[in-house]
Amino acid sequence: MRSRSVPAAVAASPGLPVDVVPIALSVDLVLLTVRDDQLCVLLVRRGIEPFRGRWALPGGFVRPQEDLAEAAVRELAEETGVRRRPAHLEQLATYGAPARDPRGRVVTVAFLALAPLSQAPVAGTDAAASRWAPVAGAGDPPGLAFDHQAILGDGLERARAKFEYSAVATAFCEPEFTVAELRRIYELVWGGRLDPRNFHRKVTGTAGFLVPTGRFTTRDGGRPAELYRRGDAGVLHPAMLRPTARPNP
Amino acid sequence: MRSRSVPAAVAASPGLPVDVVPIALSVDLVLLTVRDDQLCVLLVRRGIEPFRGRWALPGGFVRPQEDLAEAAVRELAEETGVRRRPAHLEQLATYGAPARDPRGRVVTVAFLALAPLSQAPVAGTDAAASRWAPVAGAGDPPGLAFDHQAILGDGLERARAKFEYSAVATAFCEPEFTVAELRRIYELVWGGRLDPRNFHRKVTGTAGFLVPTGRFTTRDGGRPAELYRRGDAGVLHPAMLRPTARPNP
DNA sequence: ACAATAGTGTCTTTGAGACACTATTGA
DNA sequence: TCAATAGTGTCTCAAAGACACTATTGT
Numbered sequence: 001m002r003s004r005s006v007p008a009a010v011a012a013s014p015g016l017p018v019d020v021v022p023i024a025l026s027v028d029l030v031l032l033t034v035r036d037d038q039l040c041v042l043l044v045r046r047g048i049e050p051f052r053g054r055w056a057l058p059g060g061f062v063r064p065q066e067d068l069a070e071a072a073v074r075e076l077a078e079e080t081g082v083r084r085r086p087a088h089l090e091q092l093a094t095y096g097a098p099a100r101d102p103r104g105r106v107v108t109v110a111f112l113a114l115a116p117l118s119q120a121p122v123a124g125t126d127a128a129a130s131r132w133a134p135v136a137g138a139g140d141p142p143g144l145a146f147d148h149q150a151i152l153g154d155g156l157e158r159a160r161a162k163f164e165y166s167a168v169a170t171a172f173c174e175p176e177f178t179v180a181e182l183r184r185i186y187e188l189v190w191g192g193r194l195d196p197r198n199f200h201r202k203v204t205g206t207a208g209f210l211v212p213t214g215r216f217t218t219r220d221g222g223r224p225a226e227l228y229r230r231g232d233a234g235v236l237h238p239a240m241l242r243p244t245a246r247p248n249p
Numbered sequence: 250m251r252s253r254s255v256p257a258a259v260a261a262s263p264g265l266p267v268d269v270v271p272i273a274l275s276v277d278l279v280l281l282t283v284r285d286d287q288l289c290v291l292l293v294r295r296g297i298e299p300f301r302g303r304w305a306l307p308g309g310f311v312r313p314q315e316d317l318a319e320a321a322v323r324e325l326a327e328e329t330g331v332r333r334r335p336a337h338l339e340q341l342a343t344y345g346a347p348a349r350d351p352r353g354r355v356v357t358v359a360f361l362a363l364a365p366l367s368q369a370p371v372a373g374t375d376a377a378a379s380r381w382a383p384v385a386g387a388g389d390p391p392g393l394a395f396d397h398q399a400i401l402g403d404g405l406e407r408a409r410a411k412f413e414y415s416a417v418a419t420a421f422c423e424p425e426f427t428v429a430e431l432r433r434i435y436e437l438v439w440g441g442r443l444d445p446r447n448f449h450r451k452v453t454g455t456a457g458f459l460v461p462t463g464r465f466t467t468r469d470g471g472r473p474a475e476l477y478r479r480g481d482a483g484v485l486h487p488a489m490l491r492p493t494a495r496p497n498p
Numbered sequence: 499a500c501a502a503t504a505g506t507g508t509c510t511t512t513g514a515g516a517c518a519c520t521a522t523t524g525a
Numbered sequence: 526t527c528a529a530t531a532g533t534g535t536c537t538c539a540a541a542g543a544c545a546c547t548a549t550t551g552t
Contacts, residue, residue, distance in 0.1 A: 222503025
């Protein structure tokens with residue numbers, strides 16, 4: 001490594017090599033929920049330049065003594081009033097194209113979060129500053145700020161893929177839910193319809209996915225449906241393969 | 250956000266809020282290859298504190314105008330003489346625990362890379378500074394520097410998972426290879442044995458995985474085996490499920 | 499009675515795994 | 526001839542998808 005003309009004061013820490021150039025690090029969240037029978041993403045309106053007035057993913061800068069996931073949860077609370085930790089939170093990817101922020105070098109660690117609407121009311125700051133946007137059409141026509149459109153796309157693809165082999169879909173559900181409600185969530189995330197009968201058999205036959213409560217509800221109309229809770233399965237056996245991922249015709 | 254007692258000179262860029270504290274950002278690589286019938290990871294010996302003399306993953310700090318993957322490839326060339334871009338390179342995850350580096354706040358973006366041994370000779374710097382270590386036992390007993398042991402574990406798990414539904418296994422192979430050579434790679438990464446006959450049927454029957462050349466080799470002994478090239482399939486249909494991931498007995 | 503939804507049974511097809519069998523080389 | 530590996534065929538079982546059928550509610 002050759003030496004670089006950077007003031008020594010810029011070094012992040014005395015122990016590090018002097019030619020290390022610190023970089024601003026942020027976190028951004030793709031927080032998804034189901035609302036009005038639509039898959040929605042939480043967006044905030046930018047109040048400052050750049051991209052002032054445009055919609056963006058919630059996020060902000062990491063503090064010196066804070067872990068990355070911790071920063072994500074804090075920013076969520078600060079910007080949108082969502083105080084509770086989302087039912088599911090995982091690191092998505094890190095975006096570091098040199099010109100992704102016109103202000104300078106900002107690298108962002110994106111997180112994917114899933115929560116039922118009841119846990120993410122969006123009531124903290126003023127209502128105009130944050131909203132749930134249906135993912136179909138989120139950010140059109142001007143598009144989201146920075147590279148957030150791409151981050152949202154990656155988050156959606158991650159969610160679709162994870163639905164196949166994990167039980168994260170239940171993160172969208174209230175504590176007790178019916179099979180039909182879970183199926184609707186799969187349909188919204190994957191797009192298209194799933195056969196209610198085969199879905200029921202698969203989901204109740206997969207070990208650790210659902211725990212029956214013995215109680216029933218008629219809130220969906222028709223014959224009473226049993227209520228279930230999330231099981232403890234991390235991965236699903238067998239997996240729930242999405243019909244769109246079929247090989248040939 | 251409350252204001253913090255940080256000199257303004259520390260801010261990464263004039264356009265950013267003054268209370269943004271820049272962080273040192275590095276990249277680290279989990280570069281895997283197959284050597285002497287073993288799955289190996291590339292390690293470098295640290296020449297400076299902290300962890301001086303300990304083995305670590307190759308990596309280094311990101312430069313101001315450089316993309317993350319670009320930094321990973323550059324560090325690989327600088328530290329180990331591996332000049333060619335690995336056959337497969339993907340972002341793994343970002344590690345940012347506040348105390349992961351005793352020198353100060355250093356967040357690292359880890360990459361997973363796969364390459365055939367012929368493309369990664371490890372000849373750049375002196376031989377004592379970098380080596381191929383079998384992943385079984387890499388870093389024992391003192392363990393790898395920093396949190397690199399955990400990063401290596403995550404990288405291996407990612408590789409194992411990706412072998413199921415993608416064709417990345419061919420990234421370990423020379424341009425032309427036999428089904429038996431590919432099978433051996435699956436066995437090394439997953440551990441355990443795979444039935445040669447069923448493996449052959451699966452792998453040749455999966456669209457886009459392998460392209461037959463029409464030429465044959467006897468380098469593995471026995472009846473001549475056909476040589477194949479990588480196909481263009483991104484994802485595999487059907488997937489190659491690992492036997493260890495079985496549900497019950 | 500009827501519409502609506504829950505849940506079960508049954509058939510077909512696909513693919514995984516076990517393993518017998520044939521094919522083609524070198525020693 | 527024999528050992529070794531390549532490659533095919535066949536059987537069984539598990540699971541997906543299609544869809545008929547029964548069950549239980551509200552209106």
